[in-house]
Amino acid sequence: MYKILVVDDEESIRFLYQEELTDEGYEVITAESGYRLVERIEEEGPDLVILDIKLAGYDGLDLLQEIRSRYYDLPVILCSAYEVFKRDIKTIAADAYVVKSSDLTQLKEMVRRALEGRTSLERGSDEDGGGV
């Protein structure tokens, strides 16, 4: 079962994502801030991170950079109530950018794609090193 870490400072969002993604068959853990986020990832070993951009006291885009510097291939989906952050060039390091909504169809689809991509790359590496 894939493990997803949801990082958001709004309790209602954490609750919503946890409920909906658990129903989809994922194991969901949550964090309310970016404090020691990389250490948390180290300890919990999630397969995917859903990361809010405007976290109290933290910038999600800086956290994304921190994650990427340690975890080259860990899928990260950025979530924000605002579309405007998508134009920040730093978002290029994320697997996907989703505008928050009570309808989680797009988020679920992006989670599925990111984990599918992870599976295919891992399979490629296992079978033949991914080369010719």
Add this chain to the structure above:
Amino acid sequence: MALHEENPSKVKRADIVVGIPSYNEAQTISHPTTQADLGLLQFFGDKSSVIINCDNNSPDGTKEAFLNTPTKTPKIYLSTPSGVRGKGNNLIELFAKVNELGAHACIIIDADLKSITPRWIRNLGEPLFMDFGFVAPLYVRHKYDGTITNNIAYPFIRSLYGRRVRQPIGGEFGISGEIVRIYLEREFWNNEISQFGIDIWMTTLAIAHDIPICQSYMGRPKIHRPKDPGADLGPMFEQVVGTIFNMMIPYEPYWRKIRWSKPTAVFGFGLGEMELPPSVEVDQEGLYQRFLQGVAQFQTVWKKVLAPEVFAKLMEVTELVREHLDFPTQLWAHILFDYAIAYQRFKGDKKMLLDSLIPLYFGRVCSFVQRTDRMSIQEAEEYIDGQCLVFEEARPYLDERWGKGGGEDV
């Protein structure tokens, strides 16, 4: 060993090399050489370094302009044998020298770069001393600069190999000594790769050999000789697109496993305010007219290359007047996939096949220009990202048809 080498400082070992490929760049090469020197001194002062100009025996005095540029870093001039041209040939000479010097890192920069700063050297080189083996540049370009990148190379490579490398043919790269040795084996080397196909070949090999890739933010836009996408296409189109199509054949086992793309790590943010690139003027009417000329010239080829439903949709597009020209991204993706399939099967002159794709590319670029006309650079970037998703969603079209043929024999 190159036919001609001048190594006035008798450099025998180096930790880091900056390579500048050139042909007739006497007017421009001094600036990137100076910036490379400053970057090496400022950010890699504890390492031994050398700047190498790998040239094509330029008759305009490129060698003298390079060697006479004052630098503290030693310089080496290499040239391919007389009459041998092509950026790929230059870079193979460079790679052999990098290997001979035992360098850990090699940074490649274009000789006509006007906007390079010492930080470019740091940002292309530093990740190579971390865990990365291939560093691609990430810079702001005008929305109409790099139309082959935006409409073919980036979406195609991203959807095919599953890695988001925004500038796969950017011209600036950082590469490790390890991947230099892979390049020296010259897998699938051909005439296109020995010229402008070299950049996409390097990027594809890095992805397919699972070399850790990073994109590095350059901070300033790429400013080089401006090019109108309609006026300056030249042989670059067939060399880049031909190389992409060619490499799909041996790397089929790799890309068959890919479904969705993944981002790459990014290095070098926090370089201050974003500087806007100079605008690129596009002759939209010229693009449209060359698209229409292609209808008369290549319609019979298109009918054979494209699947019937794709050809029918294309014919609808050809009936639109310029002001309403809309060349849908999904149609464009299907056209490129059909051409890739035809290229694989085609036994005749592949240059001729690629020639028939050029008017379609002009039509597509004309439509892209119209759609993004009022967009800011950032908005156009979002639009390009959306196009890439359409390419990824269209991948099953390619997967189902590859190997089975598609359309008729050309």
